[in-house]
Amino acid sequence: MSEPHLFNYQSDLFEKVYSLEALSLAFKAVKRNGGAPGVDGITIREFEEGLDQRLLQLKKELESWTYQPKPVKQVDIPKPDGNGTRRLGIPSIRDRIVQTSIKAILEPILDPQFSEHSYGFRPDRNQWQAIHAAQEYVQSGKEFVVDIDLEKFFDRVQHDRLIHRLNLQIPDKRVLRLIGITLRSGIMKDGLVTTTEEGTVQGSPLSPLLSNVVLDELDKELEKRGLQFCRFADDCNIFTGSEKAAKRVMESVSRFIEDRLKLVVNRTKSKVAKSEFVKFLGITIIAGTIAISTKSMARAMDKVRDLTPRGTAISMEKAVEKINSWYLGWANYYKVTQYPSQLRSIEAHVRRRLRARIVTQQKRKRNLFARLLERGVGRGKAAKTVFSNKGRWALSHTHAVEQAYPNRWFADELNLATMLDEKQPHWFALNRWIKLS
Numbered sequence: 001m002s003e004p005h006l007f008n009y010q011s012d013l014f015e016k017v018y019s020l021e022a023l024s025l026a027f028k029a030v031k032r033n034g035g036a037p038g039v040d041g042i043t044i045r046e047f048e049e050g051l052d053q054r055l056l057q058l059k060k061e062l063e064s065w066t067y068q069p070k071p072v073k074q075v076d077i078p079k080p081d082g083n084g085t086r087r088l089g090i091p092s093i094r095d096r097i098v099q100t101s102i103k104a105i106l107e108p109i110l111d112p113q114f115s116e117h118s119y120g121f122r123p124d125r126n127q128w129q130a131i132h133a134a135q136e137y138v139q140s141g142k143e144f145v146v147d148i149d150l151e152k153f154f155d156r157v158q159h160d161r162l163i164h165r166l167n168l169q170i171p172d173k174r175v176l177r178l179i180g181i182t183l184r185s186g187i188m189k190d191g192l193v194t195t196t197e198e199g200t201v202q203g204s205p206l207s208p209l210l211s212n213v214v215l216d217e218l219d220k221e222l223e224k225r226g227l228q229f230c231r232f233a234d235d236c237n238i239f240t241g242s243e244k245a246a247k248r249v250m251e252s253v254s255r256f257i258e259d260r261l262k263l264v265v266n267r268t269k270s271k272v273a274k275s276e277f278v279k280f281l282g283i284t285i286i287a288g289t290i291a292i293s294t295k296s297m298a299r300a301m302d303k304v305r306d307l308t309p310r311g312t313a314i315s316m317e318k319a320v321e322k323i324n325s326w327y328l329g330w331a332n333y334y335k336v337t338q339y340p341s342q343l344r345s346i347e348a349h350v351r352r353r354l355r356a357r358i359v360t361q362q363k364r365k366r367n368l369f370a371r372l373l374e375r376g377v378g379r380g381k382a383a384k385t386v387f388s389n390k391g392r393w394a395l396s397h398t399h400a401v402e403q404a405y406p407n408r409w410f411a412d413e414l415n416l417a418t419m420l421d422e423k424q425p426h427w428f429a430l431n432r433w434i435k436l437s
Helices: 012-015 020-033 044-049 050-062 093-113 128-138 159-168 175-185 207-224 242-260 295-308 316-334 341-363 365-373 378-384 398-403 407-413
Strands: 072-079 086-092 144-149 188-191 190-193 228-232 235-240 271-272 285-286 289-292
Touching: 012 093, 012 175, 020 093, 044 050, 050 093, 086 271, 086 295, 093 175, 093 207, 128 228, 128 235, 128 285, 128 289, 144 242, 175 207, 175 235, 175 271, 207 228, 207 235, 207 242, 207 285, 235 242, 289 295, 295 316, 295 341, 316 341, 341 398, 341 407, 365 378, 365 398, 378 398
Parallel strands: 072 188
Antiparallel strands: 072 086, 144 235, 144 271, 188 190, 228 235, 285 289
């Protein structure tokens, strides 16, 4: 969510950036967002202990142009699909404060100029609006999608082009100078500092705004061509009425991106396809309806397995707490799906994994037999189930175990989160032909 606008912008933007009021509000935003310390090792709590003095020192450094941002600590995290890593940067707390202050001052100037088709990292805009816009395009007959993938977008932003674009709208050139210093602060990895001649730090407070400045040039070009599109950060989909038109758009827009914006289009990942074969923000539009993409569902299933490992010493209560922490956030995002059975399948998978753990905890068949009897399962059914040759995973899906530990037991006794009302009728499932790449 965007920070509140701090000032009316007319002049002297630089003075507003380093005012104590702006820096104080910026620190509050940094504190809310949390995060690890930068290369100096100073945590948010440690910074806050001497807050007034630290902010005053920061103001003096900015005012006298002695401020020098520290190199950004680089962290490589695996991509969700397992293909490579994504480079994230962690600025120091003081640098995050400065960047947040810059963002708060510039956003009221820049954001009104951005395209209506841009939804990422903007005030009062979000992923769901982008998804619904995409749905409307498909429903209108624009079922062919030009899915353009920008290769290492944040790493390839040209500093000179970015500053030039900012120069068109920001009257105070001192702010541009400060942004330039920030962009060139360098990156530290394994104790070594490398200079940054291009790129913006993915993970810094200012980068989302700067990325929109860069890609707004693309938005304006697509608007000039009369194309219908949705963009969320560097994720851009263009919608056309035919495959031929989509291929033509892919070729011409890719040339514009590479020749004009000096960015790189990943030709391997970019594609032209019908909407049901395209993933946008984790969602797929199928015959005009919204569904969680196959890849997003597969990753969710993998996450459930990670949260419910075999042979763990974590208590059932603690395991459920971790599951709830992940699932409530995940499901709150994906509840936009018009196929509730997708959420139902995730919840069913969680319960089965937990039932399998209960079976394992009994260790011996006679213990499981006794437990099923205690929980109201008939002796004959319990014996037939337990003294079979079925393993723990097969047993977890038997009628006897599900009777002993019904769905409501997980919600009532373990407080397992659910997004679905079990009293409602069983909602329809995904059509069998939904097989997405």
